[in-house]
Amino acid sequence: MSDRYDERIEDASGANGGAIDDHLRRIRDELAAVESLVRDEQEKQIGAAEIGAILRAGRAGIGKVFNPDLFADPAFDMLLFVFLEEEAGRSVETSACYRASGVPRTTAVRWINMLVSMGMFHSAPHPTDRRLALLSLSEDTRASTRQWLEGMRPLVERMAARPAIAPKTVA
Numbered sequence: 001m002s003d004r005y006d007e008r009i010e011d012a013s014g015a016n017g018g019a020i021d022d023h024l025r026r027i028r029d030e031l032a033a034v035e036s037l038v039r040d041e042q043e044k045q046i047g048a049a050e051i052g053a054i055l056r057a058g059r060a061g062i063g064k065v066f067n068p069d070l071f072a073d074p075a076f077d078m079l080l081f082v083f084l085e086e087e088a089g090r091s092v093e094t095s096a097c098y099r100a101s102g103v104p105r106t107t108a109v110r111w112i113n114m115l116v117s118m119g120m121f122h123s124a125p126h127p128t129d130r131r132l133a134l135l136s137l138s139e140d141t142r143a144s145t146r147q148w149l150e151g152m153r154p155l156v157e158r159m160a161a162r163p164a165i166a167p168k169t170v171a
Contacts, residue, residue: 048149049087051156055149056080063102074101074111082121082137083145092135093126 059080062071081100085092098108112135115121120141126132137145 046153046156046160048146049084051149051152052080052084052087052145054156056084068102072103074103074108075115077101078108078111078115079120079137079141079145082135083142083149086137086142093132094123094135095132097135 056077059071059073059077062068078097078101081097082092085096094109094112097112098105101108101111103111112121112123116123119138122136122138123133124136126134
């Protein structure tokens with residue numbers, strides 16, 4: 001960005017050349033400061049992957065308090081798992097997705113097949129193990145998941161800004 005303004009500054013000539021140079025330098029410096037503020041603000045925001053990790057942890061925690069079968073939602077669990085793994089740059093084997101779903105393998109296979117047939121997941125052969133496949137989200141599913149998670153950012157940020165509330169004890 002500064003190259004463009006530097007060229008103008010060097011090319012400026014005439015009686016007002018010095019004043020123009022100073023004005024262009026100030027504009028360049030102000031733009032750099034604004035860009036820095038915007039970048040800092042964006043870095044402070046909770047990202048889609050962080051929101052997804054919070055949801056996933058909450059989903060795992062409910063199974064420790066109640067019977068996990070009551071709250072089984074394999075499609076949602078697999079969607080979050082694959083999204084988070086891809087965000088971290090890791091490929092997803094079907095066996096890892098089975099475990100992440102929290103349901104028996106046969107049930108997980110049915111759900112994966114349904115998600116693949118709906119076009120939400122893509123399945124590709126594993127490069128070294130013919131028994132496995134690699135799963136990935138379709139571009140539309142990834143974009144929709146990201147949009148949904150980022151839409152929850154205001155709620156998560158409001159909750160994070162609240163002071164911690166001590167749990168009530170039962171006498």
